[in-house]
Amino acid sequence: DTEVTQTPKHLVMGMTNKKSLKCEQHMGHRAMYWYKQKAKKPPELMFVYSYEKLSINESVPSRFSPECPNSSLLNLHLHALQPEDSALYLCASSRRTGQNQPQHFGDGTRLSIL
Amino acid sequence: DQQVKQNSPSLSVQEGRISILNCDYTNSMFDYFLWYKKYPAEGPTFLISISSIKDKNEDGRFTVFLNKSAKHLSLHIVPSQPGDSAVYFCAARTTSGTYKYIFGTGTRLKVLA
Numbered sequence: 442d443t444e445v446t447q448t449p450k451h452l453v454m455g456m457t458n459k460k461s462l463k464c465e466q467h468m469g470h471r472a473m474y475w476y477k478q479k480a481k482k483p484p485e486l487m488f489v490y491s492y493e494k495l496s497i498n499e500s501v502p503s504r505f506s507p508e509c510p511n512s513s514l515l516n517l518h519l520h521a522l523q524p525e526d527s528a529l530y531l532c533a534s535s536r537r538t539g540q541n542q543p544q545h546f547g548d549g550t551r552l553s554i555l
Numbered sequence: 556d557q558q559v560k561q562n563s564p565s566l567s568v569q570e571g572r573i574s575i576l577n578c579d580y581t582n583s584m585f586d587y588f589l590w591y592k593k594y595p596a597e598g599p600t601f602l603i604s605i606s607s608i609k610d611k612n613e614d615g616r617f618t619v620f621l622n623k624s625a626k627h628l629s630l631h632i633v634p635s636q637p638g639d640s641a642v643y644f645c646a647a648r649t650t651s652g653t654y655k656y657i658f659g660t661g662t663r664l665k666v667l668a
Binding site for chain 1: 559587589591596597598599600601604606644650654655656657658659660661
């Protein structure tokens with residue numbers, strides 16, 4: 442069982458919809474991450490939160506809006522997405538951003554944009 | 556520009572033999588390297604890591620080797636088991652200003668029984 446839980450596992454939405462992806466961890470980690478993974482490609486970093494503050498935004502379009510309401514939760518709010526945004530969205534956490542500690546990943550949300 | 560490369564998209568190995576997965580990188584600012592395993596419909600699972608101050612790290616059947624002069628990383632699995640069949644990603648962390656993890660493109664390992 443993964444220690445990082447992502448919901449929903451699958452999401453189909455239209456281009457005008459608003460939806461949110463959720464991620465939760467209870468390992469006491471203070472760094473949390475969003476990645477996007479397309480088929481046969483490596484995970485690509487989108488956002489990094491450190492101690493609930495956004496520390497890295499990899500020039501992600503504003504139709505993706507992250508939120509870290511507390512140290513255990515990370516959300517990704519979606520609005521007006523494009524078909525090319527269809528991908529697997531992975532959440533990860535690690536103890537701290539600067540330590541030599543691995544990231545722990547959830548199983549992802551597979552997102553399809555119609 | 557792909558800073559972390561896994562040039563072999565796939566690898567087949569007989570059960571009980573050694574599997575060697577390779578990874579090359581270009582950024583000399585990487586200081587921490589990791590290997591992840593990914594099964595279908597699951598997220599990547601951490602396997603083993605190595606700091607740039609070391610050249611080898613072992614954990615059970617898994618050994619990671621780092622050759623900094625060649626900017627080359629390898630993962631040895633011995634003996635290979637059918638349950639090791641998965642996609643393996645190497646990843647590297649940069650410390651140039653921010654702590655970012657860059658992933659390689661992955662190698663699909665198939666261990667034949």
